[in-house]
Amino acid sequence: xxxxxxxxxxxxxxxxxxxxxxxxxxxxxxxxxxxxxxxxxxxxxxxxxxxxxxxxxxxxxxxxxxxxxxxxxxxxxxxxxxxxxxxxxxxxxxxxxxxxxxxxxxxxxxxxxxxxxxxxxxxxxxxxxxxxxxxxxxxxxxxxxxxxxxxxxxxxxxxxxxxxxxxxxxxxxxxxxxxxxxxxxxxxxxxxxxxxxxxxxxxxx
Amino acid sequence: xxxxxxxxxxxxxxxxxxxxxxxxxxxxxxxxxxxxxxxxxxxxxxxxxxxxxxxxxxxxxxxxxxxxxxxxxxxxxxxxxxxxxxxxxxxxxxxxxxxxxxxxxxxxxxxxxxxxxxxxxxxxxxxxxxxxxxxxxxxxxxxxxxxxxxxxxxxxxxxxxxxxxxxxxxxxxxxxxxxxxxxxxxxxxxxxxxxxxxxxxxxxxxxxxxxxxxxxxxxxxxxxxxxxxxxxxxxxxxxxxxxxxxxxxxxxxxxxxxxxxxxxxxxxxxxxxxxxxxxxxxxxxxxxxxxxxxx
Numbered sequence: 001x002x003x004x005x006x007x008x009x010x011x012x013x014x015x016x017x018x019x020x021x022x023x024x025x026x027x028x029x030x031x032x033x034x035x036x037x038x039x040x041x042x043x044x045x046x047x048x049x050x051x052x053x054x055x056x057x058x059x060x061x062x063x064x065x066x067x068x069x070x071x072x073x074x075x076x077x078x079x080x081x082x083x084x085x086x087x088x089x090x091x092x093x094x095x096x097x098x099x100x101x102x103x104x105x106x107x108x109x110x111x112x113x114x115x116x117x118x119x120x121x122x123x124x125x126x127x128x129x130x131x132x133x134x135x136x137x138x139x140x141x142x143x144x145x146x147x148x149x150x151x152x153x154x155x156x157x158x159x160x161x162x163x164x165x166x167x168x169x170x171x172x173x174x175x176x177x178x179x180x181x182x183x184x185x186x187x188x189x190x191x192x193x194x195x196x197x198x199x200x201x202x203x204x205x
Numbered sequence: 206x207x208x209x210x211x212x213x214x215x216x217x218x219x220x221x222x223x224x225x226x227x228x229x230x231x232x233x234x235x236x237x238x239x240x241x242x243x244x245x246x247x248x249x250x251x252x253x254x255x256x257x258x259x260x261x262x263x264x265x266x267x268x269x270x271x272x273x274x275x276x277x278x279x280x281x282x283x284x285x286x287x288x289x290x291x292x293x294x295x296x297x298x299x300x301x302x303x304x305x306x307x308x309x310x311x312x313x314x315x316x317x318x319x320x321x322x323x324x325x326x327x328x329x330x331x332x333x334x335x336x337x338x339x340x341x342x343x344x345x346x347x348x349x350x351x352x353x354x355x356x357x358x359x360x361x362x363x364x365x366x367x368x369x370x371x372x373x374x375x376x377x378x379x380x381x382x383x384x385x386x387x388x389x390x391x392x393x394x395x396x397x398x399x400x401x402x403x404x405x406x407x408x409x410x411x412x413x414x415x416x417x418x419x420x421x422x423x424x425x426x427x428x429x430x431x432x433x434x435x436x437x438x439x440x441x442x443x444x445x446x447x448x449x450x451x452x453x454x455x456x457x458x459x460x461x462x463x464x465x466x467x468x469x470x471x472x473x474x475x476x477x478x479x480x481x482x483x484x485x486x487x488x489x490x491x492x493x494x495x496x497x498x499x500x
Binding site: 006008009010031041042044045049050051122123124126127129130131170185187188192195 | 224225226227228229230231233325326327334335336337374375376377422423424425426427428429430447448449454457458459460482485486489490493
């Protein structure tokens, strides 16, 4: 566990390097343990690090480091996470293009995309957008050269080996392969359907 | 009710922000200059967290259909129909007219009782990208909340000392930049670019050389973090910024100077000086003591 102050009111806790489900699972356990500590204002778990924001009038970097270092992370199993099923109509405007790029049929792309229980690495971009991975190499597709000004709400998309669902209509550069009616973010309740650390399965309709 | 006769350039409802939901990708939003908002609320006898109308560069015109008490704080609005930095009673039917800001970028029209806008995750702050509220437009009606707290202050308040020389501390990747880059940041002059908003202030000036070609694994970003993208032109991440980012951060603006960032306007000259975390803490405590004296 490496501690780096990121500002006078935040501490970056680095748990490893690169993208790995094991490291990321530990990031989320640490995040959940620190969430209700008085003085901690918000947390941003990412791939291999956790940014802890705190009220500098209530807490110091050193106190937070002592607290975080005392949390046991060694026995964290990845299997503990929730599995969330998201029904998808695989009829996105980029489905054919993704299929052609990999010399596959659209049905094969759908089968491959729906074959994985994806790990939810972290949330970002807009409320409820969660970075999921990893998409099978056979259908991994880079971001589009020109982002769309408006991606329809509920679009299921691929960028590289990442996949995700646009919770609302926003600009976006990912390849749109399908669409879901699932409500990804409930603003009234402040709840996301998928929280970082969960696992996600897409169910073709 | 307050009727928006003319909304200025970019006018939103803001309070002290939506904290505690970054793990779901929710940006905090909130007043760009929380100091001016808190002073305005204190002038009104409101709680610090009450919502107000945040105006950007240009004020606007607002009609009141009831008697009310108001205070205008923040940017220096030379042509406003009400005096700044003091509480004022107004009559039903009054129209408040606020022109352009001569210096500073953001003004706060605070009203006794606060603005009563829908709360999402505990906050009335508008965040456009998230679809939480939207900028005010001509003809909008805004509700005023129930009076709460103490009486309005009788006296005027001196504007806080806004700075264009920002104090910064080390940040997550400071040690990964070569030392020359931090020296450059602390000695050169930067200008606030036109392409700046509540998400981030883009700075034009001598480019900085980011480590790792400006690419890294995404991680959480702090309010006030100074990112260096591959172009080398630094960006100060601000109140509406996304919660995670993938560019190296060379330094972070100290908490006590974040309200001053909210008052920077396009083409303003900005310079930086490094401070220790201990100094940053002391300066924040001093600012809190200054605020606490306004009661």
